[in-house]
Amino acid sequence: MLTYLKSLPSHARILLSPAQMRLLIRRSEFGLIAVAALVGVMAGVGVAAMSWISQALHQLVFGIPVGERLSSASSLSPQIILIAPIGGGILLGLLLLWLRKSRKKPMVDPIEANALHGGRLSLTDSVIVAVQNLISNGFGASVGLEAGYTQLSSGLASKIGLLLQLRRADLRILVGCGAAGAIAAAFNAPLTGAFYAFELIIGTYTVLSLAPVVVSALIATFMARLLVGDAFLIDIGKFGTVMPADYLPAIVLGIVCAGAGILLMQGVTYVEELARKSSISPIFRPALGGVVVGLLGLVDHQVLSAGHGALHVNLNQSMTISAVLAVLLMKSLASAISIGAGFRGGLFFASLFLGALLGKLFAYCTPYIFEHATLTPVVYAVVGMSALSVAVIGGPLTMTFLALEITGDFPITALALAAVITSSVVVRTTFGYSFATWRFHLRGEGIRSAHDVGWVRNLTVGKLMRTDVRTAPVTMPLDEFRKEFRLGSTQRVVLIDERGTYSGLILLPDIYAAPREENNEPQSLTAFARYQNDVLLPTMNAKQAAAIFDKTEAEALAVVSNQTERKVIGQLSESHLLRRYAEELDRRRREVSGEI
Structure with a gap:
């Protein structure tokens, strides 16, 4: 340099x-x-x-x-x-x-x-x-x-x-x-x-x-x-020592947090769907959502805003089961209504707060289920924070390192890792999405992560196809067709009707391999036409086109303007598609490895 x-x-x-x-x-x-x-x-x-x-x-x-x-x-x-x-x-x-x-x-x-x-x-x-x-x-x-x-x-x-x-x-x-x-x-x-x-x-x-x-x-x-300064620090206070018997309760807590995370995401979706089905304009929905949030805030103002202050209060004080459960339910409802009604924000800190509450609630039940468990409610709160957050946000190592940086304690981090992996696996196998990717799914996007798939969508049939397509009228006599298209002059000919609409694809070897008719009556070209209903559209990406090739087992297909008019605008072969796809894959690999 x-x-x-x-x-x-x-x-x-x-x-x-x-x-x-x-x-x-x-x-x-x-x-x-x-x-x-x-x-x-x-x-x-x-x-x-x-x-x-x-x-x-x-x-x-x-x-x-x-x-x-x-x-x-x-x-x-x-x-x-x-x-x-x-x-x-x-x-x-x-x-x-x-x-x-x-x-x-x-x-x-x-x-x-x-x-x-x-x-x-x-x-x-x-x-x-x-x-x-x-x-x-x-x-x-x-x-x-x-x-x-x-x-x-x-x-x-x-x-x-x-x-x-x-x-x-x-x-x-x-x-x-x-x-x-x-x-x-x-x-x-x-x-x-x-x-x-x-x-x-x-x-x-x-x-x-x-x-x-x-x-x-x-x-x-x-x-x-x-x-x-220290405004963003999360102080969890004092915590106990982790023992081997504490891993099983942590894994069970991970399963509980996975279920709670799925319910929270579906709750947001339910509120959004309810708002869409109503006759209420999106312009008025946030104000109506504000009415519900305000009423919940009158019951307990811990549901307001992100909940930084409430998290610190609940981490370091003794609370009854009914009090923890009440705050947990109201905060979940307030978060779901806020986002579902159109307020802009995320569930990152809300999931941390709710996970801490769920962890404390789980801690009250632990002595009756796991008699050898030794963890304090604060440790369960930290584990719950990580496990519920990974259920909603995703990122197992992200939430594990959050537990490490909050506590500075490796045994607690290992405990959190066990809960996080459990929660992540349960959500992935039963629900399949994080909050962000779930919302993409609802609007029709097939995104499961931030992996670069945009280049696949940009690699469209319209960019890959050949435009020099040889066509013939579907009414052309067979003898005239043989005179027009000599063997070896091309591999394929696209048939079109009198309106220029796609009618099928003819492989030239099929024409010359067919036995000659003894009478002089012309034979119709439609008898040799293939793939009358199988076409590509210029807006299809390489992945979609490859799926069609795999389904039809065709070596090449015609490209039409749209499914309604079916005007022939090009032709694409499977070999060219796969070659260009492989070239782009190799290019992305070299970009990631720093070769280019």
Whole structure:
């Protein structure tokens, strides 16, 4: 890298063009690490700024003292508790009304961006999502800020990558760096942030992505600590010693958390489906959801906002079973209604809070089921946090490292790992989705992770087909056909009717191999036509086309404009499709390994 810099003119060493920066990043890992460090700085500042704005809104709207958390505030006005979520819903409705006129395309989150769009995120849309998240959280809706953190940080990272004209693989890594920095800063947990990026945003771990992602997470954590101090620390207090007999209760807790996570995701879906089936406009749904959240807040204000304060209160105090169960049910209901009604936010912190409550509830039952268990309710709460979060969010190692960075204790981390793996396997085998991928599934997207599948969709039949197709009218006499298409002149001829509509595919060897008729009556070409109902569309991707080839066992198929008009526009062979598919696969492999 130094040799390359020395070869540049003196003025270019001060300010490199995007093309030169791109070349620098390609030639050396240090270039990408430097950009990742910049992304980490921006992520840490962004998380600190959003957190400060949210706290300022809580102080302004609810009148809480400086330094106090909304969900653990000692005294709140009942009128404000009821009115504030409704006011936030009205603001979101007005913002949605404006977005309907100004933003026609749906907003893309970091997982979808990396899976389908090669890391391309709109910074404007990311800022809008962050603003929506701040309004939702700031006015008391039961959602966390993590969705806004990751969206804003990943959007900034994508913008930097696009300005530098980075290649697809580097841009995807940079988006992961943004998300890693956001989560690391939000929880003061760089390992958690890094593996959040690997498991949920990038979709895989590679040696090349390790350094940029970890650097971004570390710098973002440092920046957040510098700006907001210990505001993001989760203090679990004192905990006991882990014994071998404690692993079985932890595994059972993992199964319980898996079931609770599935119920929570389906609860959100049920509320959204109920809202869609109603005649209520999406503009008014957040305000109506705010009414329900406000009423729940009147019963117990621990359901308001993300629940940072309530989590600390519930971790370190003794509570009755009925009290824990009541908070658990109301927080679950408030979170499901908030997101289902249209408030913008995620379930990351809500799942941590609910997991802690479920862990404490499980701890009260443990002595009656597992007589040799020795864990304290606080340890069960930590295990429950990790197990329920992995059920909802995904990322087993992410949630395991969160337990490690919260406790600093390896035996508890091993216990959490057992519960996390159990929960993850149960959810994957019985439900099959995390919260994000479940929502993709509901709208028709077949995304199970952030693995890069966008290139498959971009490799369409329209881009692969040949347009120099030889056609013949279906009414052409056989003798005339033989004169027009000599053996060896082509392999296939597409038949069309008088309107130009596709009528079948003829293999030329079939014509010349057929016995000649003794009489002079012309033989119809339709007797030799194949694949009359099997065609390709230009919008199909390579995977869909390969499935059709496999089903029909054809060597080549005609490409038609659409299923209605069936105008022939091209032809595609299976050998060419598979060759191009293999070339693209090899290209992605070399990008991941750093060969190109």
